[in-house]
Amino acid sequence: MNNRPTTANQHGYAVLEHRVMVRISGPGTDKFVQGQFSQHVDDVTPQQSRRAAASTPKGRAYCLTRLVRDQQDLLMDLDRELSDATLGQLKKYLMLFRGTRMDVVEQARIIGLLGQEAAVTVAGDNAATLGSPGDVVATENGYLIRIEDSAGALPRYEWWLPEGCAELPEGLPELTINDWNAASIAAGVPWLTPATVEAYVPQMLNLQHLQGVHFKKGCYTGQEVIARMHFLGQLKKSLYRLAFTGCTQAPEAGSNLLAGDKKAGDVVNAVMSSDNGGELLAVLRHDADKSALSLEGNDSCQFEVLDLPYPVPEREADPAS
Template sequence: MTTDITEPSLWENRGGYAPLEHKRMIRISGSGTDKFVQGQFSQHVDEITAHQSLRAAACTPKGRAYCLTRFVRDGDDLLMDVEDSLAERALGQLRKYLMLFRGTTMEPLDQAQITGLIGQLAARAVAGEEAVSLTNPGQVLATSEGFLIRIEDMPGPVARYEFWQTGGEPVVPQELEQLSSDDWLASSIAAGVPWLTEATTEAYVPQMLNLQHLQGIHFKKGCYTGQEVVARMHFLGQLKKSLFRLDFQGSETAPVPGTKILGGDKSAGEVVNSVMTGTDSGTVLAVLRHDAAEKTLTIDGNNSVILSRVKLPYAVPEREETAQTDT
């Protein structure tokens, strides 16, 4: 169980790191690398550079995300991360398209390590004083040992980073506190950054997960698998539900992904991610219908759990547009 890592004041003068053992790093290499990625992911590959890392989604032909990832440029290759529990399924789907690119490979890096870092102190411990040059999400600093990536801040703001190493001994900043996996997941929820699970893969169009506000969708890049659905939802203003953050009290266990959330006596949405932050409290990311989000929300089958909305650290203007349309 985590301490309440979502409290910004805890991190003003301290740093922490967490080995992200739930993530698997993949290397895509060969002459068809960029064309393959351009045709399968929601991000424009030309904007992934040595200095800029971007998020992306891979979707089914119906526009449902089965992989949420981040790309990092490593020479002529691209590195990406996948949830370890979903890796075989996601890579299996991608390899159906990779077969069209002779000489291009997509392989897990068994010796790779991704470390999550919270606070600028942690970034400097790993990459030196140059770490302070990373001021915006997605910026990359290459070091002799790996790639330091500034990712989305927690509210406060409190800086967060990932350090990607393709091999060698994992960098462990001994002077810093080692955080638990739940600590890191709680920081991701506080930052409004979702991840997929078995229960949510192929359940949502990327915009429902707010990926357009997390540097994850390029709406003018041209065709990729699922692009027609994603583009239509964007350009026709058809987004009716999206990702919200909720805190909960009154339960010793976190609601599992896929759990229904009710608005009154009707379905309002589902839990996407959740983690405990106290003995009977925790935090959640949930996809909710915009027209139900202001109602009293409860967990289906457990009315004793108190849910409260928490503002995300970024704007989701589509919600306001939906509200204006419905009035």
Template sequence: MHAHWLTLLQQPGIQLADDRVISTPAHAQPTTLVPLTNACVISVSGPEAHKFLQGQLSCDLNTVNSTGSLPGAHCNIKGHIHSLYQVIHASDACYWLRTQSTMAADALALLKKYIMFSKAEAALEDDLLGIGLLGSGAAALAERLTEAFPGTALVRHSETLIELWCAADQLADLMAMAEAAAGIGCSNDWELAAVDAGIPELFPATREAFIPQMINLQVFEGVSFTKGCYTGQEIVTRLQHRGQLKRPMYLAEVETEQAPEAGTRLASASKENVGQIVRVAQCGDHRYRVLAVIVKDQAEQQSIHLESSAGPVLSMKALPYTLDPRLFESKR
């Protein structure tokens, strides 16, 4: 965890463990501020930063430029996601790639493998730190903070789910201003809001386990089918136009004594290995809400269990968005 976080979070009632905020005092504010202590930023900068990323990531960098931010996958040549980013347009010649801290070293290594022939550089930015804002006052507070701290990047997942990334030396002042209108929340608060929004994430246990459509990335404009070539594009596009998606991502809830983790295998009542967990958040005592990639006919016709057919049963929930039914149609 960054030294700035260790200093700023030395407050009564706040407990930290494994780069996460695990306990905070209760509050009655309409907005919750969550320190994004387990995320980090890789910068890609230089005169060919746009060109380089346009040829590597699944999202359209032209849309990133116009909207400010989009999710984007860095795939291997088989179309499987090696790294998953929130791509942020920082300036004309610079992009910030927000990712999980546990993914950053391998993600940076893959970027550097391909960037050597471009007029661009990729580097881990230790001096950029982020907060998440949740709740009915998130949008208004985010607007005030970005006005007060120029250069702060805003990622608007929704009006009630927003990220802000700023220079580390601005963090104390930004936090002081934010805490006047928001209470500090736990890392799990952010995870639960993201899971409920159906937003995928990638972790070491699931690296190269999914292609973009399997984690519903197209819903968030994280996949462009018109921009041209990028690494893994042929496989991704073939599924969209000529193939059939058999393993989409679902939202579910499960009761279990031990918390499931990203990568945990799933079974149906009649078949082993029908899917795996993508993202997890606790939603009650021994209750967890999960995003999971599951074989479609198994998810919709069988009970789904953690690890084996004898494991706890997942209760399937409705996603907050609708998937294009044409993805599941045979095109042959």
């Protein structure tokens, strides 16, 4: 594998308008979240945020989110395009918790920050306390969260503003959503799209290496499948980071990647960084990462496996690797 410099090396901020913030409130908040998400709710504190997945009874993820503690409530984020369907699925279970609500916070904003300078602009000296992914510090109007660095150790943060009333960071360049997505890919952090909803067990998306799966918590929807895959060593494919060239547009999510004439995996997320290439995340079989890969229906696209900025030990444990 190669760990060449990533194209996602810009500093600045991006307004993440493609995501919505949801507030869960009421007496059953923690019990509801504990029963539906892969994260242990007790680990979500005013000082710690955690990623989580919500899955079907068959263990297939239909929601990837982050949980943030806001006094007695919990906040989470959803992709705007998927939010109605996700909330509809979750509300089937919320009905069991009288007096507990789950509502989109219409005025809320989430701002992505790249680079230490951006964090200092938002939180001043307090930004230095955010040493690890998931660390949280309160700001005047919300919460600044350290998230996973991009390849090349570029610090990344999210600034959650439930009231939506804060000035944008001054003196920093505004980045595009494509810039932010490129940094997420370089960090090995996936997101779901309509093509990939319910396509993967969370471990296939490396969520266990992104503080997103708690294997020792109690039962939750999909837990039996997720736990069995973990404890019995049944994970045969996982998330990889690849560079691609020879494409005039990014491969679509859900597109098939081939090793020879056999399917090796699927594209999860992809962004262009030049006129004929970029980077992507793909779920691949562990025995396919050393093969010459091709994109089904496009023989001109070439691929190179890049290092992720975190280890995936299951690949070494898989006899097929």
